[in-house]
Amino acid sequence: MDTSAIIFYAIAAFTLVMGLMAVTSSKIFRSAIWLLLSMVGIAALYFWMQVEFIAAVQIIVYVGGIVVLIIFSIFLTQQAGTKMPGPSLKRIIASALAALFGLTFSFNLINHYGFSSAASQPFSLSVSDIGVQMLSTTEHGYILPFEVVSLLLLSAMVGCIVIALKPPKENVERTVAAPENITVNITEPEEENVNVNIREPLIITEV
Amino acid sequence: MWTDFLILMKQEMAVIAMIFILLFMKLGRDRSNESFMNTMNVLLLLNLILGFVFNHEGILFNEMFRTSRLIAFEKNILNLAMLIISLQSYSWLKTNKHVPEFYILMLSSLLGMFFMISSGNLLMFYLGLEMSTIPLAAAANFDLTKRRSSEGAMKLIFSSAFSSACLLFGISMLYGTTGTLVFSELPHLINNNPLQLFAFILIIAGFAFKISVVPFHLWTADVYEGAPVAVTSFLSVVSKGAVLFAFVSVLYTVFSPLAKVWYNMLFILSLLTIITGNLFAIRQENFKRFLAFSSIAQVGFILVGISRSSDISTTSVIYFVLIYVFSNLAAFGVVSLVTAVTGKENISDYKGFYKTNPGLSWVLTIALFSLAGVPPTAGFFGKFFLLIAGAGKGNYVLISIAAVNIVISLYYYLRVVKAIFMDANPTPLPSIRTPLMPKLAFIVCVAGAVTIGVVSPVYDYIYSLIVLR
Numbered sequence: 001m002d003t004s005a006i007i008f009y010a011i012a013a014f015t016l017v018m019g020l021m022a023v024t025s026s027k028i029f030r031s032a033i034w035l036l037l038s039m040v041g042i043a044a045l046y047f048w049m050q051v052e053f054i055a056a057v058q059i060i061v062y063v064g065g066i067v068v069l070i071i072f073s074i075f076l077t078q079q080a081g082t083k084m085p086g087p088s089l090k091r092i093i094a095s096a097l098a099a100l101f102g103l104t105f106s107f108n109l110i111n112h113y114g115f116s117s118a119a120s121q122p123f124s125l126s127v128s129d130i131g132v133q134m135l136s137t138t139e140h141g142y143i144l145p146f147e148v149v150s151l152l153l154l155s156a157m158v159g160c161i162v163i164a165l166k167p168p169k170e171n172v173e174r175t176v177a178a179p180e181n182i183t184v185n186i187t188e189p190e191e192e193n194v195n196v197n198i199r200e201p202l203i204i205t206e207v
Numbered sequence: 208m209w210t211d212f213l214i215l216m217k218q219e220m221a222v223i224a225m226i227f228i229l230l231f232m233k234l235g236r237d238r239s240n241e242s243f244m245n246t247m248n249v250l251l252l253l254n255l256i257l258g259f260v261f262n263h264e265g266i267l268f269n270e271m272f273r274t275s276r277l278i279a280f281e282k283n284i285l286n287l288a289m290l291i292i293s294l295q296s297y298s299w300l301k302t303n304k305h306v307p308e309f310y311i312l313m314l315s316s317l318l319g320m321f322f323m324i325s326s327g328n329l330l331m332f333y334l335g336l337e338m339s340t341i342p343l344a345a346a347a348n349f350d351l352t353k354r355r356s357s358e359g360a361m362k363l364i365f366s367s368a369f370s371s372a373c374l375l376f377g378i379s380m381l382y383g384t385t386g387t388l389v390f391s392e393l394p395h396l397i398n399n400n401p402l403q404l405f406a407f408i409l410i411i412a413g414f415a416f417k418i419s420v421v422p423f424h425l426w427t428a429d430v431y432e433g434a435p436v437a438v439t440s441f442l443s444v445v446s447k448g449a450v451l452f453a454f455v456s457v458l459y460t461v462f463s464p465l466a467k468v469w470y471n472m473l474f475i476l477s478l479l480t481i482i483t484g485n486l487f488a489i490r491q492e493n494f495k496r497f498l499a500f501s502s503i504a505q506v507g508f509i510l511v512g513i514s515r516s517s518d519i520s521t522t523s524v525i526y527f528v529l530i531y532v533f534s535n536l537a538a539f540g541v542v543s544l545v546t547a548v549t550g551k552e553n554i555s556d557y558k559g560f561y562k563t564n565p566g567l568s569w570v571l572t573i574a575l576f577s578l579a580g581v582p583p584t585a586g587f588f589g590k591f592f593l594l595i596a597g598a599g600k601g602n603y604v605l606i607s608i609a610a611v612n613i614v615i616s617l618y619y620y621l622r623v624v625k626a627i628f629m630d631a632n633p634t635p636l637p638s639i640r641t642p643l644m645p646k647l648a649f650i651v652c653v654a655g656a657v658t659i660g661v662v663s664p665v666y667d668y669i670y671s672l673i674v675l676r
Contacts, residue, residue, distance in 0.1 A: 105405075106405070109401050109402045109405055110402060112402075113384065113400065113401075113402045115383070115384075137268065139269060140269065141268065141269070143268065144267075144271045144272060144331065145271065145330055145331055145334055148319075148322055148335070148338065149334065151223070151315065151338070152315070152338045152341065154226075155226075155311060155315030155316075155338070155341070155342040155345075156342070156345070158308055158311050158312060158315075158342075158345075159308075159312055159341070159344070159345025159346070160345065161308075162305050162312075162345060162348075162349070163348050163351070163360075165305075165351075
């Protein structure tokens, strides 16, 4: 086993352990922090693969954006310090067995597949190339998914705003009732769409 | 290039244009709900008509988008269903505060379905699928004051996140083993190795969640019950239809090398789905839950048709979805109207419905007959063709069990009809005046549910589109 492989296993073990902690922690705020560390581990994997741009995006979007939003919404809706009741023993055993089965099953499959070693095609890593490819209409261009994603975000934003809006009683009351509104917002989208979470501060500022 | 692009993507462009018209109307001066709804109905009608002209075949963006006359026709079915739903939700939307937002969410979802049906690439396919569910989850929460509505939206988003995860895991393994995401290249690279089989199972699970095939159906009843009726009917007709169209094309093209595997899977899944759907539909009291389980059972019959890969089964599936649009939307339309006016949703509330609302009773009865597959209505022909398509391989066990289940399903559909016509009720629902828009929708639905089965050119037309492809 060479150094590179050792580093890989170390990073992977770190990510997994952090993920496990995020799931099993009984304090919701700690869960969020463990999740954050797990995301950092994934970013480290990208660094290990030498795709720095993706690693940076991973950190900016997931670590900097989504997890921070999750923490925000935890603060706004829950008592961050209180302990949640632990699951029953039956559930722990069942889920541990399920996870173990899934792990061995997919490990077995992947292990026996015999992937050919790293792709012989070198791929271009510069940020400008990625940018051009993302907006290109020619061979291997990704302009269509790019635009579709932007429409998806638009509709998700509309959806979030509608859910967050309480039916206004009086225009005057609206400004006064602002803090209440915020608590109402967050109960819905908090876990609702993790991949759409980026829009939540907009709602908060708009209300 | 430029004109090609506009003509090939015209249906998507039309939907995007509608979304932006709504956004700008919303930003402009205050308008009444009526003006929004009228504008939208006219635009949706134009959109439907536009779908029938200038249909060409073509591929854009390195196969990320492809279209043909068949795909355009499938989108037309969805457009039609969208128009009918829009007309039917008139009574409910009239007093709603967020009419433009409702339409924006529905149209975004529709747009996602269009991209999903047209996709020639797993990446676009996944994006389309996501785009068709995320706005719907927000729309399911549209009854902002009702807890059940939020609960339904929550269940929808969780189960769809789970199914997306399955699907993505499958797609990533498929990509890892083949090195491509393009539909046209995949069939040559797929063989029977275990990893690809596992990937295939996960992808099927993703699909099965969306069309609520039985082991993956648990979200259906709760979401259908909680969501506003317009959203429920959208979920059960448009969303299901779109995923079925995509499912058929992916199964028959990309996974054609695995035909033996998925034949066995579909065999088991369809039996489970039909039987479970039927048994649970019998014991439902809430009308929306009842329709939810009935639609689960219907999907089981569709799977019987899919199980044999041929032009005939594609035709029968599309034909059945078209009929299903008419019959299911008619049933949902009546429920929508009754719920909007009286707030009652239970089957027992419909006792003696005929005494006070003879017109609506007939619409509901024809819809239920069509869903059950009673001969003069279109539903009979739809199921008949599905079973014929499924029987092609000589699997008479499957066909006979499905046929027995059609008889069982008659029991619970007729139970509702009996409640409407025969059961005595001292306090029947009040007489409901049907506004013009829902009336138009009912006329279209009933006409469709009665005539399409008898008019054979429809079936022949779909078949010709598939053979010409």
